[in-house]
Amino acid sequence: MSYLEITNMEISFPTPKGKYIAVKDINLSIAKGEIVSIIGHSGCGKSTIMNAIGGMLLPTGGTVILNDKKIKAPGPDRGIVFQNYSLLPWLSVYQNIFQAVDAVMTCSKSEKHVIVENNLKMVNLYDHKNKLPGQLSGGMKQRVAIARAFAINPSVLLLDEPFGALDALTKGTMHLELLKLWNLDNREKTIIMVTHDIEEAIFLSDRIIVMNDGPSATIREIENVHIPRPRNKLDIVNSSEYKAIRDRLLHLLTDKFSVEDLGIKYKN
Numbered sequence: 001m002s003y004l005e006i007t008n009m010e011i012s013f014p015t016p017k018g019k020y021i022a023v024k025d026i027n028l029s030i031a032k033g034e035i036v037s038i039i040g041h042s043g044c045g046k047s048t049i050m051n052a053i054g055g056m057l058l059p060t061g062g063t064v065i066l067n068d069k070k071i072k073a074p075g076p077d078r079g080i081v082f083q084n085y086s087l088l089p090w091l092s093v094y095q096n097i098f099q100a101v102d103a104v105m106t107c108s109k110s111e112k113h114v115i116v117e118n119n120l121k122m123v124n125l126y127d128h129k130n131k132l133p134g135q136l137s138g139g140m141k142q143r144v145a146i147a148r149a150f151a152i153n154p155s156v157l158l159l160d161e162p163f164g165a166l167d168a169l170t171k172g173t174m175h176l177e178l179l180k181l182w183n184l185d186n187r188e189k190t191i192i193m194v195t196h197d198i199e200e201a202i203f204l205s206d207r208i209i210v211m212n213d214g215p216s217a218t219i220r221e222i223e224n225v226h227i228p229r230p231r232n233k234l235d236i237v238n239s240s241e242y243k244a245i246r247d248r249l250l251h252l253l254t255d256k257f258s259v260e261d262l263g264i265k266y267k268n
């Protein structure tokens, strides 16, 4: 059995109009140390799948097994960056990260402070450590959430659109930091990431899961990215492998949209 094994998973929600099936027939085996991206249109159930792996949501059908154990609740083996950052608004940047480290790590207080400081420096927020989340921009909040997830050094990192609010330069830096963290840990950390960014998905991933649209969304296709590591962004964009995957993803994700679909009528 793989490290993470999702079998026949279905997740539905009760709604006033009856049962809403968000995702179904999800079968996925992920190896330890793999980097996998999930990509698909808004509302296709990407966050729902992440929440099931995180243990915040129990599937209504099928199973999610991590390291031979059925996932029933969140745990310190999984670090999560939520789509909406979910920082505690009454705690400073520093305290938001320290609280997570303190809850999970067993080292001394002074070691915990070193971990928090190192991770704050990694995301370039050390000078903002005493601010409250309400005093930060979206991109800064996102970086606090990333530092918090990295700081607890989990064996599985679940990242739900973690770099979406970042400018291109910061995003590039965070990609390298993520890979650095993965390399430091002998590439044993398993990383599952939701993204809308095709180039980001190819640069980072071993595999890319492309979802169908919902309701009752299923996995449409899985792309393997065989580009050797370490990858250099400037070099890989010219490789035929990169271009083939990019074109395939563009085709899968944009084939539905045309000017006609938008209902726009042009006069001759």
Ligand SMILES: Nc1ncnc2c1ncn2[C@@H]1O[C@H](COP(=O)(O)OP(=O)(O)O)[C@@H](O)[C@H]1O
Pocket (backbone or CB within 6 Å): 013, 014, 015, 020, 022, 040, 041, 042, 043, 044, 045, 046, 047, 048, 049, 214
């Ligand atoms: N708690 C909930 N109750 C009812 N419907 C939900 C709930 N959570 C998610 N959904 C629905 O499930 C679908 C998938 O949502 P989500 O996983 O957030 O999509 P994505 O992350 O791909 O944009 C959406 O149609 C959403 O409205």
Ligand SMILES: [Mg+2]
Pocket (backbone or CB within 6 Å): 046, 047, 048, 083, 160
């Ligand atoms: Mg989402």
